[in-house]
Amino acid sequence: MARSARPHAREQAGDATAAGASRRRFRIWAAVSGVIAAGVFLAAAELAALLAARDGSPILAVGAFVIDIVPQPVKEFAIAAFGAYDKVVLLGSLGIAVLVASAVAGVLQFARPPLGSVALGIAGALSLAAIVTRAGATPLAWVPPVVGAAAGIVILELLVRRLRAWAGDVRTADAAASVTDTAPDGVAPDEATARTGVDRRGFFALAGIAAASAFVVGVGSRVVAAATSSIDAIREALRLPAPRSTVTVPTGAELDLPGLTPLYTPNADFYRVDTALTVPEVDPATWRLVIDGLVGRRVELTFDQLVGMGLDEYSITLTCVSNEVGGDLLGTAKWVGVPIRDVLALAGPQSGADMVLSRSVDGFTASTPLDALTDPGRDAILAVGMNGEPLPLEHGFPVRMVVPGLYGYVSATKWLTELKVTTFAADEAYWTPRGYSAEAPIKFSSRIDTPRSGTPVAAGSAVIAGVAWAQTVGIERVEVRIDDGDWEPATLSAPVNVDTWVQWYLEWEATPGTHYVTARAVNRDGELQVEERAPIAPDGSTGWQRVLVTVT
Numbered sequence: 001m002a003r004s005a006r007p008h009a010r011e012q013a014g015d016a017t018a019a020g021a022s023r024r025r026f027r028i029w030a031a032v033s034g035v036i037a038a039g040v041f042l043a044a045a046e047l048a049a050l051l052a053a054r055d056g057s058p059i060l061a062v063g064a065f066v067i068d069i070v071p072q073p074v075k076e077f078a079i080a081a082f083g084a085y086d087k088v089v090l091l092g093s094l095g096i097a098v099l100v101a102s103a104v105a106g107v108l109q110f111a112r113p114p115l116g117s118v119a120l121g122i123a124g125a126l127s128l129a130a131i132v133t134r135a136g137a138t139p140l141a142w143v144p145p146v147v148g149a150a151a152g153i154v155i156l157e158l159l160v161r162r163l164r165a166w167a168g169d170v171r172t173a174d175a176a177a178s179v180t181d182t183a184p185d186g187v188a189p190d191e192a193t194a195r196t197g198v199d200r201r202g203f204f205a206l207a208g209i210a211a212a213s214a215f216v217v218g219v220g221s222r223v224v225a226a227a228t229s230s231i232d233a234i235r236e237a238l239r240l241p242a243p244r245s246t247v248t249v250p251t252g253a254e255l256d257l258p259g260l261t262p263l264y265t266p267n268a269d270f271y272r273v274d275t276a277l278t279v280p281e282v283d284p285a286t287w288r289l290v291i292d293g294l295v296g297r298r299v300e301l302t303f304d305q306l307v308g309m310g311l312d313e314y315s316i317t318l319t320c321v322s323n324e325v326g327g328d329l330l331g332t333a334k335w336v337g338v339p340i341r342d343v344l345a346l347a348g349p350q351s352g353a354d355m356v357l358s359r360s361v362d363g364f365t366a367s368t369p370l371d372a373l374t375d376p377g378r379d380a381i382l383a384v385g386m387n388g389e390p391l392p393l394e395h396g397f398p399v400r401m402v403v404p405g406l407y408g409y410v411s412a413t414k415w416l417t418e419l420k421v422t423t424f425a426a427d428e429a430y431w432t433p434r435g436y437s438a439e440a441p442i443k444f445s446s447r448i449d450t451p452r453s454g455t456p457v458a459a460g461s462a463v464i465a466g467v468a469w470a471q472t473v474g475i476e477r478v479e480v481r482i483d484d485g486d487w488e489p490a491t492l493s494a495p496v497n498v499d500t501w502v503q504w505y506l507e508w509e510a511t512p513g514t515h516y517v518t519a520r521a522v523n524r525d526g527e528l529q530v531e532e533r534a535p536i537a538p539d540g541s542t543g544w545q546r547v548l549v550t551v552t
């Protein structure tokens with residue numbers, strides 16, 4: 001290798017650039033090692049979760065933890081911006097954060113061992129904390145994060161050790177090549193280059209095997225866990241006793257108009273709002289409802305005992321506090337269940353109590369005024385059926401609460417497991433410290449389903465139609481105004497009961513141009529729907545819906 005003919009200065013500059021490029025290259029491979037180690041961490045933990053404790057998955061536990069701690073405005077933004085994909089977006093952001101952090105851990109391990117392994121250990125400890133502090137964590141739930149962290153650290157150590165060996169060879173070879181025919185340590189350049197090749201291949205072989213196994217094991221474990229969940233089959237096989245009474249739907253209760261929401265919302269279309277990242281799996285065979293707190297005696301009910309109290313069918317419109325004016329976070333179903341007052345009576349609420357804190361298996365809680373649950377005039381129920389079938393898993397299987405007239409977050413606990421009779425002074429529900437009122441009756445309202453803003457209407461006879469709800473009171477009338485015209489009464493469907501929305505429509509001779517269509521309701525107490533706009537927090541939106549319609 002004749003190099004002395006070249007000017008010395010340029011040679012050194014060239015070497016410096018080459019050394020910089022090679023340092024950068026090793027840093028990139030160190031970052032890749034960190035990402036692979038994180039992948040091995042997660043995959044090993046998923047496998048351990050599949051075998052030892054399904055609730056021990058760090059991915060799910062950390063995701064759930066993040067959902068709980070995300071500030072309310074961010075959560076609202078996510079729901080508003082991404083709708084049902086809000087959780088996917090939150091988890092995607094979490095995934096990117098994990099990717100960046102694990103790349104940094106890899107670089108740290110390369111530059112300052114064992115800092116990268118320490119970082120993985122900390123990640124293991126944090127996910128362990130997120131897992132074991134979750135409501136209803138099983139005894140072996142600690143195993144997956146510990147196994148995962150151990151596997152991740154071993155892989156990171158092995159990968160970075162090989163990477164450092166390779167980097168060392170390159171330095172030796174460079175030094176050998178640039179100084180003399182023999183390196184300072186006596187290694188011939190050819191020999192050094194050969195060793196470089198061996199160590200480089202060693203690094204890539206391990207990296208490739210680790211990455212591929214992490215992918216196969218991780219994805220495989222998740223898929224198997226999802227596929228072998230038997231709760232679907234259990235629900236399919238469940239036969240509820242026929243209810244003693246069914247809902248009578250009067251003739252004229254369902255208007256058949258194009259664009260109008262159906263009277264009963266099919267289960268598949270029913271809105272879903274909850275904090276659960278994965279749908280809780282509750283087997284009715286092992287399900288228990290505990291009624292405790294300020295009661296004469298603590299009561300524990302099995303599913304069969306609950307159902308054995310006698311089932312009846314109820315028509316109730318459920319509404320979410322997050323429903324904006326004109327929004328679709330509400331729906332109506334025929335629920336089959338048992339009055340909550342009968343269930344509470346078994347335990348005997350004590351005087352002084354004014355609230356029931358209902359708890360879900362996933363830790364969610366709701367605070368419901370005790371008198372709303374004991375009032376014989378209000379059909380507050382523990383529901384087990386929805387529109388002729390057992391509750392769908394995502395709507396609370398096997399048992400949930402449904403209370404007419406109260407927003408879902410203070411009354412409609414899904415995957416119910418406990419009713420604690422208590423006081424508003426002593427206990428707080430999930431949403432109370434997160435910017436929502438402890439008590440939240442539904443604000444009665446109306447919605448225009450058709451015409452829709454942005455969908456042009458043909459001039460001539462058209463139909464304006466929608467729904468209106470005033471649970472526990474009933475809708476007296478709905479009025480519609482075109483532009484600044486007079487308020488005209490709409491025709492209402494025959495009400496099923498006061499807890500179920502009514503449909504309404506008004507015929508309209510649409511004239512070409514753009515028009516504002518506004519609707520408002522009056523309830524059976526004679527109150528007019530609130531015109532002033534209010535945001536959903538802290539206790540529900542208000543305002544008259546107005547749509548801009550283009551007539552052509």
Ligand SMILES: Nc1nc2c(c(=O)[nH]1)N[C@H]1C(S)=C(S)[C@@H](COP(=O)(O)O)O[C@H]1N2
Binds near residue numbers: 272274276319394408
């Ligand atoms: N366990 C649990 N129950 C819950 C919630 C929840 O986050 N977790 N959300 C409540 C809210 S805010 C509403 S509006 C209703 C929605 O019920 P649905 O998803 O069946 O429509 O469920 C309520 N019950």
Ligand SMILES: [Mo]
Binds near residue numbers: 273321408409
């Ligand atoms: Mo809600």
